[in-house]
Amino acid sequence: MTSISRRNAIKGLAAASTVLPSMTSAIEPTSKPPLLSRINFGSCCHQDKPQPIWASVLKQDPQLFLFLGDNIYADTHDMNVMREKYARQTDNFSKIRNHCDVLAIWDDHDFGANDVGADYPQKKESRDLFLQFWGDDPNNSRHRSNDGIYHARTYGPQHQRVQVIMPDLRFHRQAGEKVNCLENISRLVRNMGPYAVLDEQRSQLSPQQWQWLEQQLLQPAKIRIIASSLQFLADYTGWEAWAQYPGDRKRMIDLIEKTGAEGVIFVSGDTHWGEISRQSENVPYPLYDMTSSGLTETWSQVSPNRYRMHDKFYAQENFGELHIDWHQKDPQIAMWIRDINGQVRLSHHIHLSELSFQPDHTTK
Numbered sequence: 001m002t003s004i005s006r007r008n009a010i011k012g013l014a015a016a017s018t019v020l021p022s023m024t025s026a027i028e029p030t031s032k033p034p035l036l037s038r039i040n041f042g043s044c045c046h047q048d049k050p051q052p053i054w055a056s057v058l059k060q061d062p063q064l065f066l067f068l069g070d071n072i073y074a075d076t077h078d079m080n081v082m083r084e085k086y087a088r089q090t091d092n093f094s095k096i097r098n099h100c101d102v103l104a105i106w107d108d109h110d111f112g113a114n115d116v117g118a119d120y121p122q123k124k125e126s127r128d129l130f131l132q133f134w135g136d137d138p139n140n141s142r143h144r145s146n147d148g149i150y151h152a153r154t155y156g157p158q159h160q161r162v163q164v165i166m167p168d169l170r171f172h173r174q175a176g177e178k179v180n181c182l183e184n185i186s187r188l189v190r191n192m193g194p195y196a197v198l199d200e201q202r203s204q205l206s207p208q209q210w211q212w213l214e215q216q217l218l219q220p221a222k223i224r225i226i227a228s229s230l231q232f233l234a235d236y237t238g239w240e241a242w243a244q245y246p247g248d249r250k251r252m253i254d255l256i257e258k259t260g261a262e263g264v265i266f267v268s269g270d271t272h273w274g275e276i277s278r279q280s281e282n283v284p285y286p287l288y289d290m291t292s293s294g295l296t297e298t299w300s301q302v303s304p305n306r307y308r309m310h311d312k313f314y315a316q317e318n319f320g321e322l323h324i325d326w327h328q329k330d331p332q333i334a335m336w337i338r339d340i341n342g343q344v345r346l347s348h349h350i351h352l353s354e355l356s357f358q359p360d361h362t363t364k
């Protein structure tokens with residue numbers, strides 16, 4: 001396909017957005033919207049650290065960049081401090097924001113502070129700062145009265161439509177629990193985090209967000225990127241992840257089954273390392289979760305994950321890439337985790353048909 005980078009083309013991409021009726025843009029596309037083929041993403045970007053990685057991201061000429069959370073390290077209850085930290089990030093993000101369309105979701109550190117959730121007292125003020133920084137139209141649906149910043153967009157023509165779904169895992173997140181001291185010590189030697197698996201009633205999402213999610217999965221699309229600030233598939237790290245809320249994790253898989261949504265790929269951040277996870281049992285079709293973290297952050301004690309592909313990870317600065325070759329009859333999707341120089345460190349290729357319901361699948 002021809003390149004559709006830069007702002008003019010992105011106006012066409014954005015005009016192709018089709019979401020819930022209440023969220024539909026008044027702008028109707030006047031011509032066939034361009035294909036979306038090149039998507040980059042990343043997370044965990046400290047405002048006070050050097051960010052040479054952007055030069056390598058820009059070399060990939062993305063049409064869309066997804067910020068997956070911890071986009072600043074606010075870690076405060078003082079909104080003046082948060083505002084000032086966003087301001088420090090403005091120049092760092094200016095080139096990517098001028099280059100292509102950008103969508104963002106938050107995680108704990110840009111929501112407010114380490115691992116906080118629904119109880120964070122300044123969450124509405126923080127939401128206002130987030131939406132202001134990311135340039136959201138004050139009339140759009142993310143300015144909800146008592147709910148989070150979840151949202152979705154679609155790109156491309158009908159038969160090659162890519163949907164990006166961005167859940168909010170912070171605004172209504174019920175509090176986690178840590179394991180006891182002895183258990184924590186035994187986890188330390190296994191590089192695991194301190195969090196216990198919660199009962200199935202606890203959730204990260206409000207009932208309204210679950211309804212919204214179901215409606216989104218019913219929208220027509222060939223590929224659905226669920227952009228989650230926390231790892232969806234990883235099992236079990238002991239850190240914040242969907243595995244900490246097994247009721248949510250199961251409900252999401254059940255929702256994919258119930259809605260008949262094919263083409264789902266998860267992308268996630270938060271961990272400070274990159275990896276590709278794949279789960280093939282107890283799911284309607286193989287599920288992938290590409291984790292990229294961080295744009296500035298690194299890690300030295302990578303946790304276990306039974307779904308990590310080939311047991312390979314990359315724990316230095318990295319960003320992710322999804323490259324869709326629509327020209328093949330069965331479109332090919334390349335999954336890459338690239339390092340600070342743009343070199344591919346982790347790689348996997350699939351055909352879109354792999355992400356369709358298997359006749360004899362079972363989910364438990």
Ligand SMILES: [Fe+2]
Pocket residue numbers: 070107108109270
């Ligand atoms: Fe985080």
